Amino acid sequence: MIMKDEQPLLVTTEVSLIDPSDNKPTKIEWRYTEAGEKVRVSARTGRIIPVPMTASETIDYKTKETYNDQEKDTTTSMMKITFEPKLKTFEMDIMDEMGIKEDRVPQQTYWY
Numbered sequence: 001m002i003m004k005d006e007q008p009l010l011v012t013t014e015v016s017l018i019d020p021s022d023n024k025p026t027k028i029e030w031r032y033t034e035a036g037e038k039v040r041v042s043a044r045t046g047r048i049i050p051v052p053m054t055a056s057e058t059i060d061y062k063t064k065e066t067y068n069d070q071e072k073d074t075t076t077s078m079m080k081i082t083f084e085p086k087l088k089t090f091e092m093d094i095m096d097e098m099g100i101k102e103d104r105v106p107q108q109t110y111w112y
Helices: 090-098
Strands: 028-032 038-042
Touching: none
Parallel strands: none
Antiparallel strands: 028 038
């Protein structure tokens, strides 16, 4: 008795793109054109394999140009940096905020 059981495909090794020149599976390389555009190129024939337009579609829009700003979108006027990173611990930051100066000298330790 033969039982058929579906197994998952590994996208990295078991799925290939089709070369448009001869409709055979091929590996791809990412290259840049003279215009600076990043494109997929067939490793076997060197032809450009175009990325389909459906790859850029999302739930919100079909193309980036047709997207309408929504009520909850962040506006450009709100996009400013409000956090300034510092190389301090939480305790050091609190001490600076409260004006406490550290005058204790840590005891010297040796790690062997």
